[in-house]
Amino acid sequence: MALYANHNNRGDLRIHDSLDELATDLADYIAELSELYMKERGVFAIALTGGSLISLMGYKCFLFLYLVPVVPSHVYSINDSVSAEEAANEYEFSLRQLVKTRTVGVSEISDCPKFDLILLGMGPDGHVASLFPNHTVLDEKDEWVTFITDSPKPPPERITFTLPVINSASNVALVVTGGSKAEAVHLAIDDLGTDCLLLPARMVQPTNGKLVWFLDKPAASKLEASQFSE
Numbered sequence: 001m002a003l004y005a006n007h008n009n010r011g012d013l014r015i016h017d018s019l020d021e022l023a024t025d026l027a028d029y030i031a032e033l034s035e036l037y038m039k040e041r042g043v044f045a046i047a048l049t050g051g052s053l054i055s056l057m058g059y060k061c062f063l064f065l066y067l068v069p070v071v072p073s074h075v076y077s078i079n080d081s082v083s084a085e086e087a088a089n090e091y092e093f094s095l096r097q098l099v100k101t102r103t104v105g106v107s108e109i110s111d112c113p114k115f116d117l118i119l120l121g122m123g124p125d126g127h128v129a130s131l132f133p134n135h136t137v138l139d140e141k142d143e144w145v146t147f148i149t150d151s152p153k154p155p156p157e158r159i160t161f162t163l164p165v166i167n168s169a170s171n172v173a174l175v176v177t178g179g180s181k182a183e184a185v186h187l188a189i190d191d192l193g194t195d196c197l198l199l200p201a202r203m204v205q206p207t208n209g210k211l212v213w214f215l216d217k218p219a220a221s222k223l224e225a226s227q228f229s230e
Ligand SMILES: O=C1O[C@H](COP(=O)(O)O)[C@@H](O)[C@H](O)[C@H]1O
Pocket: 049, 050, 051, 052, 053, 120, 121, 122, 123, 124, 127, 128, 129, 130, 153
């Protein structure tokens, strides 16, 4: 059975007994948001990162994707046949076209794209997307999509959404599983003073949006959660 809680200002927590239960809940969550935004805007703009998130979503989410009309030309993947810099420029160009046509919304307080949902994973070091701890990429305020060539985790060359884009989304879901990430989950969520404020996962704070954590029990095992309701 899942535990649901709201943890201070760090968003909603959904803690699951099994990966299967988590994947079902995630699929339902995506389906609900999709229905909502299709009604409201006639379009649902979702961005997802790589890593274990994709396999975790597995057939449950992909079954859902088969049921909704996703036109292949509306799927924007990273061009990995060019340099990271070129790929980031290309991706940002495409994103700017999508914002112009309001396929992707626009933030009320900046010119940033406002995705209906951004799905993120997290590494054991607390990185999200390709925003790594102590990396200058965390300071990027002007670009929407940028690149790095010195990733501490292979591959060294990557492109990534910047924090302003992530934090402009209407909904951000952080999907984190496994005991190797428990410490980073604790640092990203619990109240620990100023020490962990620069952890990338902790810097995910949607300005006008909602943050939801999808965790399994091992990932949540170091949380100082006092009040969870079933
Ligand atoms: O490098 C990355 O790693 C994180 C975590 O990956 P996982 O396989 O441990 O889930 C991923 O969320 C991120 O998108 C990717 O850039």
